[in-house]
Amino acid sequence: xxxxxxxxxxxxxxxxxxxxxxxxxxxxxxxxxxxxxxxxxxxxxxxxxxxxxxxxxxxxxxxxxxxxxxxxxxxxxxxxxxxxxxxxxxxxxxxxxxxxxxxxxxxxxxxxxxxxxxxxxxxxxxxxxxxxxxxxxxxxxxxxxxxxxxxxxxxxxxxxxxxxxxxxxxxxxxxxxxxxxxxxxxxxxxxxxxxxxxxxxxxxxxxxxxxxxxxxxxxxxxxxxxxxxxxxxxxxxxxxxxxxxxxxxxxxxxxxxxxxxxxxxxxxxxxxxxxxxxxxxxxxxxxxxxxx
Amino acid sequence: xxxxxxxxxxxxxxxxxxxxxxxxxxxxxxxxxxxxxxxxxxxxxxxxxxxxxxxxxxxxxxxxxxxxxxxxxxxxxxxxxxxxxxxxxxxxxxxxxxxxxxxxxxxxxxxxxxxxxxxxxxxxxxxxxxxxxxxxxxxxxxxxxxxxxxxxxxxxxxxxxxxxxxxxxxxxxxxxxxxxxxxxxxxxxxxxxxxxxxxxxxxxxxxxxxxxxxx
Numbered sequence: 477x478x479x480x481x482x483x484x485x486x487x488x489x490x491x492x493x494x495x496x497x498x499x500x501x502x503x504x505x506x507x508x509x510x511x512x513x514x515x516x517x518x519x520x521x522x523x524x525x526x527x528x529x530x531x532x533x534x535x536x537x538x539x540x541x542x543x544x545x546x547x548x549x550x551x552x553x554x555x556x557x558x559x560x561x562x563x564x565x566x567x568x569x570x571x572x573x574x575x576x577x578x579x580x581x582x583x584x585x586x587x588x589x590x591x592x593x594x595x596x597x598x599x600x601x602x603x604x605x606x607x608x609x610x611x612x613x614x615x616x617x618x619x620x621x622x623x624x625x626x627x628x629x630x631x632x633x634x635x636x637x638x639x640x641x642x643x644x645x646x647x648x649x650x651x652x653x654x655x656x657x658x659x660x661x662x663x664x665x666x667x668x669x670x671x672x673x674x675x676x677x678x679x680x681x682x683x684x685x686x687x688x689x690x691x692x693x694x695x696x697x698x699x700x701x702x703x704x705x706x707x708x709x710x711x712x713x714x715x716x717x718x719x720x721x722x723x724x725x726x727x728x729x730x731x732x733x734x735x736x737x738x739x740x741x742x743x744x745x746x747x748x749x750x751x752x753x754x755x756x757x758x759x760x761x762x763x764x765x766x767x768x
Numbered sequence: 769x770x771x772x773x774x775x776x777x778x779x780x781x782x783x784x785x786x787x788x789x790x791x792x793x794x795x796x797x798x799x800x801x802x803x804x805x806x807x808x809x810x811x812x813x814x815x816x817x818x819x820x821x822x823x824x825x826x827x828x829x830x831x832x833x834x835x836x837x838x839x840x841x842x843x844x845x846x847x848x849x850x851x852x853x854x855x856x857x858x859x860x861x862x863x864x865x866x867x868x869x870x871x872x873x874x875x876x877x878x879x880x881x882x883x884x885x886x887x888x889x890x891x892x893x894x895x896x897x898x899x900x901x902x903x904x905x906x907x908x909x910x911x912x913x914x915x916x917x918x919x920x921x922x923x924x925x926x927x928x929x930x931x932x933x934x935x936x937x938x939x940x941x942x943x944x945x946x947x948x949x950x951x952x953x954x955x956x957x958x959x960x961x962x963x964x965x966x967x968x969x970x971x972x973x974x975x976x977x978x979x980x981x982x983x
Contacts, residue, residue: 556920560967582927585919585937601922604967618967636928644933644949647960648925655964663928706929706936 479576480548481520482630485659485684491745492764493550493661493686494757495522498538500531507538510754511547517758520548520577522661522747526557529589536566540573550632550661551575554583559599564608564617571612571627579632579661580605580652603651606631610656632686633657637665637674638709646677653681661747664690666711666735671742686745691732691753691760694724725753732760740764769798770861771886771894774809775879781820783877784855790817790877791846791853792827793868795860800829802894804880805859813859813879825852833864840871850874902972908961910951915968917944923965 477483484491494517496510511521521542523535539549551570558566567578586596600608608618615626633652639645649660660678665671665687675685690708692698695718698710714731721727736746746764748757774780784790792810799805807829814824826849830842843850850856855875858865861882869876886894899916905923906913915921919937926945929936933946945960952958 582920582922584929587937596920598920598922599970600967601920601924602927603924603964607964634928636930639926639928639930640932641946641949644926644930644946644960647949647962648945650962651924651964654962706931706934706939 478628478630481550481577482658484519485744488744490740490764491520491684491686492518492748492761493520493522493745494518494748494750494754495524495552496538496754497524497527497752498533498535500533502533504533504538504541508541508545511542512545514754514757515547517761518748519745520550522550522552522579525552525554525581525583526589527552527584529556529584529586529591531589531591534566536570536573536575539570539575543574548577549575550577550579552579552581553605554581555598555600555602555605556583556586556596559597560604560608560618563600563605564612567609567612567629568623568625568627571625571629576628577630577632578609579634580609580657581634602633603648603655606633606652606655606657613656630658631656632659632661634663635660635674635678635685636663636708637670638663639706642673642677649678650681653678653683657683659684659686659744661686662688664688664708664749665739666709666714668738668742671739675742684744685742686747687739687743688747688749689732689735689739689760690749691751691756692718692728693751693753694728695719695721697751725756729756729759732756733763736760737763769801769886769888769894770863771802771883771896772799772804772861772880773802773883774804774859775881777816780813780857780877780879784817784822784857787822787854787875789823789825789853790855790857791825791850791874792817793833793856793858793860793864794827794829795833795864796829796831797833799833799860799864799880801888802886803892805829805833805864809859813857817857825849830860830864833858833860833867836867836870839864839867843868843872901968902977903968905965908965909948910955912944912948912951914944914948917947923968925960 523539525535539551542549580602582602609629609631612627615623698715718724750757794805794810810827855877857877857879858868859879865878884896885898887897889895901915926943930943935941935943
């Protein structure tokens, strides 16, 4: 097994992951505090990569710091900001730091972020990045040259189970699986129906499904996500529930907690996106009986 | 055709700070079609420059400003009008500007910004369909170019931002891979290829490009 997360999923045990954004700046203190507080609650922590195309510290540094703390990271790596040389060398650096789980992403488009004038790279796409990871795992780089020191990555990819047309989404997911993805972490889900359809389609590909649950902090945030975040739709009844809530954050937490319970039977793991409110993750997971 | 548009006049004026006599050059091909450097725009530029206190020694619209020898010949034919000018203002794409800058010892000022290789949708409406990427994959993508139609130019299907067939970057636009998916289905009756397209070979595109035909 390449990593404890790999071991867990391979043994058909339920996995819990959560994401934390690295800081804008070099001080990882707060990031590490949040991560430490989740020790024992989650199995691995996704370290996002210039999320939303907003410049932050490279996820490699906080991921390496997590390894040092004995906390398992999932390094997110996008194709937006690096060409194939930079992607491979970042991966080798990750391996040198003991980072094994990698989530290969294409990346949000550059104009969404805080450096809208920057040159978008996209030298590789997520499928080709997964192929690159598989190639490195086999001891070669993309030019075919043998590596001195071979990494053992556990590659994953993102999936948007609610994106329509599903047949088109699925064509891409099949390529991701064929290119080496061993687990999918999904975009935030709000009902089990799409997850069930998704699971049925990707399970034959030998890929584990970690279902995304997002903490919606207010009705405003729900509306913003519906308007601005592609592949994600907060159902109207949840928006209304948040609208009527005297304390929206509590209601949002309760909704996330409910979703965890609803999605639980249809996936191999849950991925919590707490949007800066990571201290609420234990509460969101309170009803999760992991059966181990 | 090459789509271009005029720089703001204030920017053009700013590059003429210490120059009072200018000669104007337009292009009869692309810049005429996209109304950035045809007869009409050259004439208007002349009016605006005179109003701004500049002296215009003359003007011409070259048949193809990208044709280097023709530009040299046409500049020579204009003789004194050109030599009397301190600077040549060129209303053509960047290729044309450089034909002029290479073919004259006068300062050359580009009056246009060059945007893209464009298709003409209808009069005055241009769309980029080809990125001149040097490695055409249209035979595999139902004649729709994902390198161009997708802002990310990705080669293996839609990104996670595709929603209801729309693009995350311009929600009014259709996702390139959705267009390909639909056309393959409806026209050819086949699904997207399950084969992974390898990364592009950018070594085929080392700049500056050149091509010499064998005789």
